Amino acid sequence: MERKNSFRGIQGAISKINPELLRSVITSGTAARGGPEARSPPGAATAFRHATTPLPVLTSACRSGSKGTAPLTIFYNGTVAVFDLPQDKAESILKLAEKGNVGGVLEAADPTASGHEEDLLTKLNGELLPIARKKSLERFFAKRKERYAWLCSPLLPTSFLVLLIRFGSSPLLTNKYLRPSIVLFICRPCFSMRHVGDDSLLSRRRSQTLTMSQPYKMAEREANVALVKETGTITAA
Amino acid sequence: MERQSLNRVMSLGISDLALECVMGYIDDPRDREAVSLVCRKWYRIDAITRKHITIAICYSASPDRLRRRFPRLESLKLKGKPRAAMFNLIPEDWGGYAGPWVCEIADAFNCLKAVHFRRMIVQDADIGVLVKARGHMLQALKLDKCSGFSTDGLLLVARSCRCLRTLFLEESSVTENDGEWLHELAVNNSVLETLNFYMTELRISPQELELLARNCRSLISLKISECDVSDLVGFFRTATALEEFGGGSFNDQAGEINRYERVCFPPRLCCLGLSYMGMNEMHIIFPFAASLKKLDLQYTFLSTEDHCQLIQRCPNLEILEVRNVIGDRGLEVVAQTCKKLRRLRIERGDDEQGPEDEQGRVSQIGLSSLARGCPELEYIAVYVSDITNAALESVGTFSKNLCDFRLVLLDREEMITELPLDNGVHALLRGCTKLRRFAFYLRPGGLSDVGLGYIGENSNNIRWMLLGNVGESDLGLLQLARGCPSLQKLELRSCCFSERALALAVMQLPSLRYLWVQGYKASPTGKDLLAMARPFWNIEFIPPRQDIGDHEFEDRRGGVESQAQILAYYSLAGRRTDCPETVIPLYPPA
Numbered sequence: 001m002e003r004k005n006s007f008r009g010i011q012g013a014i015s016k017i018n019p020e021l022l023r024s025v026i027t028s029g030t031a032a033r034g035g036p037e038a039r040s041p042p043g044a045a046t047a048f049r050h051a052t053t054p055l056p057v058l059t060s061a062c063r064s065g066s067k068g069t070a071p072l073t074i075f076y077n078g079t080v081a082v083f084d085l086p087q088d089k090a091e092s093i094l095k096l097a098e099k100g101n102v103g104g105v106l107e108a109a110d111p112t113a114s115g116h117e118e119d120l121l122t123k124l125n126g127e128l129l130p131i132a133r134k135k136s137l138e139r140f141f142a143k144r145k146e147r148y149a150w151l152c153s154p155l156l157p158t159s160f161l162v163l164l165i166r167f168g169s170s171p172l173l174t175n176k177y178l179r180p181s182i183v184l185f186i187c188r189p190c191f192s193m194r195h196v197g198d199d200s201l202l203s204r205r206r207s208q209t210l211t212m213s214q215p216y217k218m219a220e221r222e223a224n225v226a227l228v229k230e231t232g233t234i235t236a237a
Numbered sequence: 238m239e240r241q242s243l244n245r246v247m248s249l250g251i252s253d254l255a256l257e258c259v260m261g262y263i264d265d266p267r268d269r270e271a272v273s274l275v276c277r278k279w280y281r282i283d284a285i286t287r288k289h290i291t292i293a294i295c296y297s298a299s300p301d302r303l304r305r306r307f308p309r310l311e312s313l314k315l316k317g318k319p320r321a322a323m324f325n326l327i328p329e330d331w332g333g334y335a336g337p338w339v340c341e342i343a344d345a346f347n348c349l350k351a352v353h354f355r356r357m358i359v360q361d362a363d364i365g366v367l368v369k370a371r372g373h374m375l376q377a378l379k380l381d382k383c384s385g386f387s388t389d390g391l392l393l394v395a396r397s398c399r400c401l402r403t404l405f406l407e408e409s410s411v412t413e414n415d416g417e418w419l420h421e422l423a424v425n426n427s428v429l430e431t432l433n434f435y436m437t438e439l440r441i442s443p444q445e446l447e448l449l450a451r452n453c454r455s456l457i458s459l460k461i462s463e464c465d466v467s468d469l470v471g472f473f474r475t476a477t478a479l480e481e482f483g484g485g486s487f488n489d490q491a492g493e494i495n496r497y498e499r500v501c502f503p504p505r506l507c508c509l510g511l512s513y514m515g516m517n518e519m520h521i522i523f524p525f526a527a528s529l530k531k532l533d534l535q536y537t538f539l540s541t542e543d544h545c546q547l548i549q550r551c552p553n554l555e556i557l558e559v560r561n562v563i564g565d566r567g568l569e570v571v572a573q574t575c576k577k578l579r580r581l582r583i584e585r586g587d588d589e590q591g592p593e594d595e596q597g598r599v600s601q602i603g604l605s606s607l608a609r610g611c612p613e614l615e616y617i618a619v620y621v622s623d624i625t626n627a628a629l630e631s632v633g634t635f636s637k638n639l640c641d642f643r644l645v646l647l648d649r650e651e652m653i654t655e656l657p658l659d660n661g662v663h664a665l666l667r668g669c670t671k672l673r674r675f676a677f678y679l680r681p682g683g684l685s686d687v688g689l690g691y692i693g694e695n696s697n698n699i700r701w702m703l704l705g706n707v708g709e710s711d712l713g714l715l716q717l718a719r720g721c722p723s724l725q726k727l728e729l730r731s732c733c734f735s736e737r738a739l740a741l742a743v744m745q746l747p748s749l750r751y752l753w754v755q756g757y758k759a760s761p762t763g764k765d766l767l768a769m770a771r772p773f774w775n776i777e778f779i780p781p782r783q784d785i786g787d788h789e790f791e792d793r794r795g796g797v798e799s800q801a802q803i804l805a806y807y808s809l810a811g812r813r814t815d816c817p818e819t820v821i822p823l824y825p826p827a
Contacts, residue, residue, distance in 0.1 A: 132324035
C-alpha cells in the first residue's frame with residue numbers, strides 16, 4: 001500500500017480510481033445506514049449533485065480525528081485505502097472523481113477553472129515534478145531506516161521488552177517523545193516485519209496501529225534510536 | 238602602424254619578463270580574462286602564466302585546445318555531469334569521461350600538480366595513465382562525486398604518488414576490491430594533509446588510519462566512510478595536528494554503556510561532522526564545542542532540542558550544516574549564539590519522519606531571526622515549510638554580505654502563509670547586492686510574472702540561478718531574460734514555459750553559456766527549441782525515462798517517470814561524439 005498522506009499522493013491515487021465504484025460504495029453505505037442523511041436511492045448519482053451538503057460517509061459514527069477530520073475509506077481493485085481528511089478535501093476528491101468519470105481523462109489545468117484548489121490539484125496531476133532529493137541524504141535516510149528495522153527486528157529478545165516495561169518510572173517514560181515509542185515496542189510482536197527497509201514498513205505499521213493514533217507517528221523518530229541506547233543505562237541506574 | 242603604437246603604449250616599456258612576473262600575482266579568473274583580452278602580447282603572457290583553469294562543463298572545450306592555450310597549467314578542475322546528477326536526475330551513462338583529458342595530461346601538461354574531476358566517469362585505466370605520467374609530481378587528486386573506478390585505481394595512486402598532499406574521493410562510487418590502498422598510502426606517503434573518502438562505501442580498518450596518522454604528521458583533515466568512532470581512539474591520540482574530522486559512525490548496542498566515553502578528540506580539532514550521532518553521544522563534543530568553527534549535523538540522529546543544546550555551546554561557529562529538524566527554535570539559538578556564522582545549510586529532512594513534529598520545520602520565523610542575528614552570513618541554503626515576504630525582506634535588510642542564497646519551499650503544507658513572494662524577492666535582491674548565486678524553488682502561485690521581472694531587474698551580479706515552479710506564463714520568462722546581465726548558468730525546473738519562450742530567453746540573455754531545463758511545455762516535435770540554434774551552441778535533449786536507474790538506496794518505486802530535459806551549452810569542441818542512447822543532440826538541418 002502506498003503511503004498517501006500527502007496531498008499530491010492523494011491526488012495521484014484518486015485520479016486512478018473508477019468513480020463508478022466510488023459512487024456505488026458511498027451510496028450503498030448511505031442506503032445501509034438509512035438515516036436522515038440518506039437523500040437518494042442507491043446507485044443514483046444524485047449524492048454528488050448535492051455537493052454542498054455533508055456527505056454521509058463523512059458524518060458516520062466512526063471516530064473523527066483531530067481538527068475536524070474524518071476517515072474516508074476507498075476500495076478499489078482489491079485494495080483499500082483509508083484517509084483522514086477534513087470535509088472540504090473529501091468533497092473536492094469526490095468532485096474530481098465525478099468530473100473524471102464525466103469528462104474522461106483529467107486534463108491539465110484550464111486556466112479559468114474556479115477555485116485555487118482545483119487549479120492546484122489539476123496542476124499537481126499534470127506538470128509538477130516532485131522536489132528532487134539529494135542522493136547523499138537519500139542514502140542516509142535509507143540507512144537510518146535499516147538501523148531502525150534492525151532495532152525492531154523480531155530477533156530482538158522479548159526479555160528486552162520486559163526490561164522496558166519494568167522500568168516504567170524511568171525518565172524515559174516521562175519524556176513525551178519517548179513514551180509512545182515504548183508503547184510501540186511493547187506492541188511490536190504483533191507486527192509482521194517481512195519487508196523491513198522500505199516504505200511498506202511504515203505503511204504496514206500504520207495500518208496495524210490505527211487504534212493508536214499517536215505512536216505510529218513516532219514510529220521512525222530519531223528518539224527511538226535514543227530509546228534503545230537509553231536502555232543501556234537503565235540497568236546501571 | 239596605429240596598432241604598433243598602441244601596443245607600445247600598452248606595454249609602457251615593460252619587458253615581457255616583468256609582465257610575466259606581474260601577471261603571476263593575478264589569480265582571479267575574471268581578472269585574467271580581462272588581461273588576456275588587452276592585446277595579443279598580453280594574451281600570450283597570460284596563456285603561459287595561467288596556473289589554474291576550471292572548465293565548468295567538460296564538453297565545452299577539447300583537451301587539445303586546452304593544451305594549446307595553457308601549456309604550463311599547474312591545476313585543472315573539470316566538471317562533467319550537470320548539477321542535477323546530485324539529485325538522481327541524470328542518467329548514469331550521460332557522459333563526462335575523464336579518459337580523453339587524462340591522455341592529454343599525460344602527453345603534454347608537464348607542470349600539472351593538481352587534478353580535480355567532479356561528477357565525471359573515471360576508470361582505473363585512466364587513473365593508471367595519470368599516475369604513470371604525473372604521479373611523481375601530483376600533489377592533489379580529487380575524484381569528486383565520480384564513478385567508474387575501484388580500489389585498484391586507489392592502489393595505483395597510493396603506490397605512485399608520494400608527494401600527494403590531498404586525496405579527495407567524497408561521494409564517489411568506488412568498487413570495493415580490497416582495503417590495501419589505505420595501507421599502501423600510509424606506508425608510501427609522509428606528506429599527506431587531506432584525506433577524504435566521506436560518503437563512500439569504502440571499508441577500512443582503524444589500524445590503517447592509525448598507521449597513516451603515525452607516518453603523516455601533517456595530516457590536518459580526515460573524512461572517512463563508516464567506521465565506529467570508538468575504534469578511532471588510537472587514531473585520535475596519534476593525529477595530533479588534526480583540525481578536521483568527518484564521518485565515522487555510532488552504534489550503541491543495548492546494554493553497552495559508556496562506549497564512547499574514551500573518545501578524546503585531538504586538541505586542534507575545529508571542524509567536525511559525526512555520522513549517526515545521537516543524543517546520548519552528543520556530550521563528547523561539549524568539551525571543545527566552543528572552539529568549533531565548522532559543524533556538520535546533516536547525518537546525525539539529533540532532535541530539535543538536541544540541536545539547541547549543542548549549538549548554544551558553539552559561539553565560534555562559522556559553518557553549520559543541518560537538516561530542517563533544527564526547526565525555528567534551533568535557528569533562534571543559532572541567531573543568538575553564532576554571531577560569526579558565515580555559511581548555513583539547512584537540508585530537507587525525511588518526509589516519513591513526520592511533519593507532524595511541528596518543531597522539525599523551518600519557516601519565516603526562523604529565517605527572520607537568522608537574518609537579524611547573523612549579519613556575517615555569506616551563504617544561506619534552506620528548505621522551508623512556510624514563508625512570507627517579510628522574511629525575505631529581513632534577509633535583504635540584514636544579510637548584506639550574502640553571496641549565495643537558496644530557498645526551496647517544501648510541498649508538504651497545503652497553505653503557505655503568504656504567496657506570491659514577488660515583493661519579498663524584490664526586497665531581497667535589492668538589499669543583497671553581492672549576490673552571485675541564487676536559487677528559488679517554489680510552487681505554482683509562488684511567484685508571478687511580475688516577480689520574475691523583479692528578479693531580472695535586480696540580479697546584476699548573479700551568475701547562477703535555479704528557478705523552480707515560478708512564473709505564470711512565458712511573459713515572465715521573457716521579462717527575466719530582459720535583465721540578468723551576468724547570468725551565465727540557468728537551471729529551470731517544473732516551470733510552465735514553452736519551448737519558444739525558452740529559446741527566446743536564451744537568445745536574449747547576454748552572458749548565458751549554460752542552460753538546463755526539466756519540466757516545461759514540450760512541443761510534439763521539439764522543433765521550437767531549434768529557434769535557439771546558433772554556432773557553438775550544443776543542444777542536448779534527454780527524453781522522458783521510465784526507470785531512473787540503478788540506485789541501491791532508491792526509495793522510490795520502479796517505473797517512476799522522469800520528465801524530459803534540455804541541456805544546452807556553448808562549446809568550442811563541436812558536437813559530442815560520445816552521447817549514450819538516452820541523450821539526443823539537436824542540431825538544425827544543415
